[in-house]
Amino acid sequence: MDGAEATVNMVSRAQLEERREAFQQLLDQEFPALLGFAKRMMGQEADAHDLLQDALLQAYQALPWFRAESGLKHWVLRILIHEGIKKARRRRLFSTVASWFKGGAPARAAASFGLFPADTPEQQAGDRQQAAWLLGALDRLSARQRAVIVLRYLEGMSIEEIARAMGTGPGTVKTHLVRAVRALKSLRPGDRARQSGGAA
Amino acid sequence: MKTCDGVQRRLVAGEKLADSERKHLEGCEDCQSVLAESSRLGAQGALVRAATQPADAELRQVRESLQPRLRPASRVLRWALASVAMAAGLVVGSLVLGGRPDAGLEQRVSERLVTLLDDLAPLVGASNDEVAQVSEAQAQAAGLLDDGTGIVDDEDESWPDSYQLIGEALDNSWL
Numbered sequence: 398m399d400g401a402e403a404t405v406n407m408v409s410r411a412q413l414e415e416r417r418e419a420f421q422q423l424l425d426q427e428f429p430a431l432l433g434f435a436k437r438m439m440g441q442e443a444d445a446h447d448l449l450q451d452a453l454l455q456a457y458q459a460l461p462w463f464r465a466e467s468g469l470k471h472w473v474l475r476i477l478i479h480e481g482i483k484k485a486r487r488r489r490l491f492s493t494v495a496s497w498f499k500g501g502a503p504a505r506a507a508a509s510f511g512l513f514p515a516d517t518p519e520q521q522a523g524d525r526q527q528a529a530w531l532l533g534a535l536d537r538l539s540a541r542q543r544a545v546i547v548l549r550y551l552e553g554m555s556i557e558e559i560a561r562a563m564g565t566g567p568g569t570v571k572t573h574l575v576r577a578v579r580a581l582k583s584l585r586p587g588d589r590a591r592q593s594g595g596a597a
Numbered sequence: 598m599k600t601c602d603g604v605q606r607r608l609v610a611g612e613k614l615a616d617s618e619r620k621h622l623e624g625c626e627d628c629q630s631v632l633a634e635s636s637r638l639g640a641q642g643a644l645v646r647a648a649t650q651p652a653d654a655e656l657r658q659v660r661e662s663l664q665p666r667l668r669p670a671s672r673v674l675r676w677a678l679a680s681v682a683m684a685a686g687l688v689v690g691s692l693v694l695g696g697r698p699d700a701g702l703e704q705r706v707s708e709r710l711v712t713l714l715d716d717l718a719p720l721v722g723a724s725n726d727e728v729a730q731v732s733e734a735q736a737q738a739a740g741l742l743d744d745g746t747g748i749v750d751d752e753d754e755s756w757p758d759s760y761q762l763i764g765e766a767l768d769n770s771w772l
Contacts (some may be wrong), residue, residue, distance in 0.1 A: 420667075429656055436649040450663045457667050528644040549609070550642035551633075556610045567610075574609040575602075582634040590701065 408461050416469075423469055424453070431477065432451045437551045438544065440532045444488065452480040471562070474536035478544060478562050492536075503575040533583045542577035545570055609731045685710045 408416070426429075431453075456463075456476045463472055535543050548559045556574075560567045568582040604618045608631055614622065622628050651659075689710060 424660070428660055429651055432651045432656060432659060433646070433649055436651065437645060442655075446659050449659060450666070453663060454666050493743075524644045524688075525648060528648040529643050531638070531641045531645055532648075546638065550638040551645050553642070571606040571610055575605045577630055578605075578609055578634050578638065581638065582630060 404510050413461055416463060417457075419469055420457055420460060420473075423473065427470060431473070432549075434474075434552065435477065435481070438478070439485065439488075440535055448477070448481050448484055452477040455480065475562055475564065478548070479564075482540045484546050489536075489540060516576075519555055531581075534581055536596065537584055538577055538580055542573055543578065545573045546577045547582070549574060601625060601628055604628045608632050634720050681713075684711065 430451055432445065436442065437448040439445040439448050440595075453473070456473045459476075463469070467475075484516060533548060538546065544563065548562065549555045549556075554562070556567045557571050559570045563570065600618070600621050604614065604621055604625070605628055607614055607618065608622075608628065622632070
């Protein structure tokens with residue numbers, strides 16, 4: 398970015414006040430949806446709270462640089478997604494390193510929502526167990542794969558919407574989605590049993 | 598395999614399949630399993646949404662802890678930004694007055710400084726006045742490099758080591 402572009406991004410004090418007001422209104426209307434999204438994005442309550450607070454703070458402080466054409470809600474969501482991917486990546490790295498020392502699998506996300514991780518077909522009978530299984534399985538995906546699954550299947554966004562929100566192309570989103578779906582399929586208990594049976 | 602890839606990309610996107618692709622799907626176990634998993638995820642996604650709806654108390658708690666943080670940055674942070682801008686201007690200015698580098702390095706140093714200032718500004722929530730100061734510092738830095746002070750680059754082969762070091766540090770993403 399050059400100096401001229403930085404100057405173009407400058408806003409008057411009145412414009413900035415307007416944006417701050419619009420930001421507060423957005424929080425009033427969309428806070429439950431944003432927090433819900435952060436929870437699904439992170440899978441753990443404490444991480445979700447951190448994510449939402451950090452992303453909103455970042456967005457608020459960057460309001461002078463906000464380009465009005467993209468829409469405030471869309472812009473905040475973009476920041477939330479990018480921050481979520483960064484945090485999920487860090488957490489994944491941390492939990493991988495931690496598991497080397499502990500010698501066990503990383504903690505499951507679902508436990509923090511009061512759900513129970515489900516490993517066997519019997520446990521998967523109930524809705525809550527199914528939701529718990531998915532939240533736990535999402536933790537095994539890469540941060541980007543996790544994000545596309547959350548946006549597509551949990552938030553119900555279209556490929557184009559996901560591409561816009563992630564700042565990438567629809568083709569890339571589809572590639573990540575196919576890989577993520579295949580990875581989740583391989584984590585399903587039935588599939589895993591088949592795989593280990595085949596290996597033996 | 599190429600057909601599988603195309604079909605699976607359409608399946609996860611919820612796009613309509615062509616006749617030939619539909620025919621392929623009927624006979625391909627791998628593609629069928631992706632379709633099945635995709636449908637399962639659609640159903641389970643709704644369950645996860647329901648399980649992760651924030652409760653009123655949780656909403657209140659998160660909002661309350663966020664609200665006090667939503668205010669313009671403190672004076673200390675604003676001063677930090679202004680100081681970085683001034684220091685950057687001084688460093689570039691003194692280096693340029695001490696000798697002129699090749700055009701590529703000069704351009705890179707200038708660009709990295711501008712990027713640094715742009716990155717720092719939102720972090721400290723600078724006010725408009727401070728943004729103006731930063732832009733002024735940027736312009737000053739650029740002006741010092743391009744103001745035709747009479748230092749001719751191709752006549753001056755001696756390049757100060759310090760400038761070279763800074764250039765290398767910038768190249769190595771030191772900033």
